[in-house]
Every structure is written in C-alpha cells, then in structure tokens.
Amino acid sequence: MSIGKLMIIDGNSILNRAFYGLxxxxxxxxxxxxxxxxxxxxxxxxxxxxxEEIPDYLCVAFDLKAPTFRHLExxxxxxxxxxxxxxxxxxxxxxxxxLDAMNIKRLELEGYEADDIIGSISLCAEQQGxxxxxxxxxxxSLQLASKTTRILMPVTRAGRTETEAYDSDGVKExxxxxxxxxxxxxxLMGDQSDNIPGVPGIGEKTATExxxxxxxxxxxxxxxxxxxxxxxxxxxxxxxDLAYMSRHIAEIDRNMxxxxxxxxxxxxxxDKERLYKIFKRLEFASLIDKFGLDREEYCLNSSLKDIxxxxx
Numbered sequence: 001m002s003i004g005k006l007m008i009i010d011g012n013s014i015l016n017r018a019f020y021g022l023x024x025x026x027x028x029x030x031x032x033x034x035x036x037x038x039x040x041x042x043x044x045x046x047x048x049x050x051x052e053e054i055p056d057y058l059c060v061a062f063d064l065k066a067p068t069f070r071h072l073e074x075x076x077x078x079x080x081x082x083x084x085x086x087x088x089x090x091x092x093x094x095x096x097x098x099l100d101a102m103n104i105k106r107l108e109l110e111g112y113e114a115d116d117i118i119g120s121i122s123l124c125a126e127q128q129g130x131x132x133x134x135x136x137x138x139x140x141s142l143q144l145a146s147k148t149t150r151i152l153m154p155v156t157r158a159g160r161t162e163t164e165a166y167d168s169d170g171v172k173e174x175x176x177x178x179x180x181x182x183x184x185x186x187x188l189m190g191d192q193s194d195n196i197p198g199v200p201g202i203g204e205k206t207a208t209e210x211x212x213x214x215x216x217x218x219x220x221x222x223x224x225x226x227x228x229x230x231x232x233x234x235x236x237x238x239x240x241d242l243a244y245m246s247r248h249i250a251e252i253d254r255n256m257x258x259x260x261x262x263x264x265x266x267x268x269x270x271d272k273e274r275l276y277k278i279f280k281r282l283e284f285a286s287l288i289d290k291f292g293l294d295r296e297e298y299c300l301n302s303s304l305k306d307i308x309x310x311x312x
Contacts, residue, residue, distance in 0.1 A: 002129060002131045003128065003130055004056035004057060004130050004131070005053065005054070005055045005057070006055060006058070006122070006125045007049065007055035007134075008060075008122060008132065008133070009058075009060040009136075010138060010141065011062040011063075011095075011114060014042055015038050015039075015042050016137070018037070018038045018039075018041025018045060019037060019087075021156065022038070022040065030283045034090065035091055036282050036283070037091075038088055039282065040284065040287075042095060043098070049135050055133065057125075057265040057266055058267050059106070061114040061118050061121070062106060063113050063114045064110050066110040066111060068111055070249050073245075073248070073249065074249055076195050076197075077249060081194070094282060098278055101270055101271045101275040102271075102275065103269060105265050112256055116254075117256060118134055119252035119253060119256075120253065120255060120260070121259055121260070122134060122144055122149050131149075131150075133149075134149065134151050134152065135154075137153055139153070140191075141252075142166055142171050143183050143251070144179065144254075145167050145179045146167065146168050147168055150167050151165070151166045152165050177208060181215070183250055183251045184211045184217045185207045185211050186207075186246070187217055187243055187244070187246045188206075188210060189203055189206075190202075190246055196250055199246075200235060201231070201232075201235045202235060202236075210232075224236060275293060276294070279293060
C-alpha cells in the first residue's frame, strides 16, 4: 500500500518545452522587455499536473552549468549541443524565485544532471513505499519507469497538448524492451542530441532487435558468434569498448549522495506576498487573479492544493 505520492518535475526539460511552445506570436514579455513565455508556460504545466495528480510531495530538479561526471569520463558528451538561448536563460532566475515563493523544493547538485537527481529521488521514494510521478519531456527518463513510477510526457499533436504516460509495462508495450533494457538500446544506437556515439552503423531498429534477442549488451557479447549478420557482428566486435562506454554514459545515476530526504519535499504553504510581488513584476495579471493574490480575504497561508486553476 502506498504511503503517499511524490511528483518530480524535470525543471530544465519542462521550462524548455514551455519556452518553445509559446514562441513567435505567442512570445510573452513585460513592457520593459523581460521575456516571460517559459515561466508562464511552466506554471500552467505545473498546475495542470498538480490538479490531476494531487501529490503529497513535490520537487523540481534542475541542471547546473558545472561539468558532470559524464563530461569528465567522455570529453565529447553533449559537445554539439547549443547553449541555452539568452531569451530563455534570463527567465531561469525568475522561475527559481517563483518556486521558492511557492515553497516547492528545488534540487540541484554540481557534477550531476537533473536526470540523476530524479533517478535517485524516485528510487528512494519507491523503496519507502511511495508512488512516483515524473513530469518530463526527456525520453531518457523512460529507464526510470516501474510498477510504481510513471513517466508523464507532455506532447503536442495537431496543435493540441496531450500526455503520454508510461509505467514499466507501458515502456515494454511501446518500445518492446524493459526500462532497464532501454539503456542497453541507447548504448548500442547512441544519442545524437547528447553526442553519445554508440556503435557506428547500429540504429534504433537493429539495437532493439539485438536487445530483444539477447537481453542486454552483456548477452550480445556472450553470444556474439550466434549473430548471423556479418556486418552487424563485425561492427559489434570492433566497437565493444564504445558500446559499454556509451551505455555507461546513457545510464541515469540512481545513487546520488545526501539526496534521500523525502520529508523536505512535503507540500507546504506558499508566500502570498512574495509571489504577488514576483507576478506583479512579470505582469502576470491573469495569474494574480487566478491565484487570488490581490484579494484581501485570501488566506495568507493558502497552498497550491487550495487553488482551483485552469489552463490559460
């Protein structure tokens, strides 16, 4: 029996999605030129899932600029990725300030990515008997799915935002492999966005077929002589070290130190006055109204769970 529900937000992923989801004619900015589209979209996404999931515990994980252990082990990691656009970067401090005013715990640690924070916290919560919901746009997180951990991914189809939901069975149904095997598939095929090389010439289809047939990268190399396609066999033999290195880089670290303090993630009251001032500065009149921040009768100790919020 579950002792509660933890919701973890992938901060950079959702902020990035919100930024690109409200661009062009929908780009929001204050009268003095501060861009606000990512913040506005993030708050809408946050409240949508808060209302649907009603979590008992809540946190947001962020990346930091400092190199991670992956950069130290593989100098090419994410080498081709462009930096955060300045229009988005300027919104990050405001977003963090808003989360602080909402009394939503922010988690970030030098040397690790948000994925590692999410993986470690979700595993800790699972082990203590909690249900876990992870909100992200990053499919790498599918390796974290289990019987009690669901991955919820906002996606846009035909101009409408929908949610893809995956537990361990959902990952197997969609991709034909288990969440753990999902890491092995990525180790073989690599990841262009993260500049993880994988095995040259092995794509997603072949990687998936191999893992389904042999269970893991270990299983492949234990049965390398059984692979009938000579070109595939040769690529695997010539790039064994690359396959294992790529798998290691692709795997989320679920054993981060000093993170398993779940009592600190309990939902609490937000600071009405502080939140009002930030929203006023960002000219979020609709959010001030929807949160009731300009009403004297509004209780100073109200929390998110007391607010009826609809997407705008």
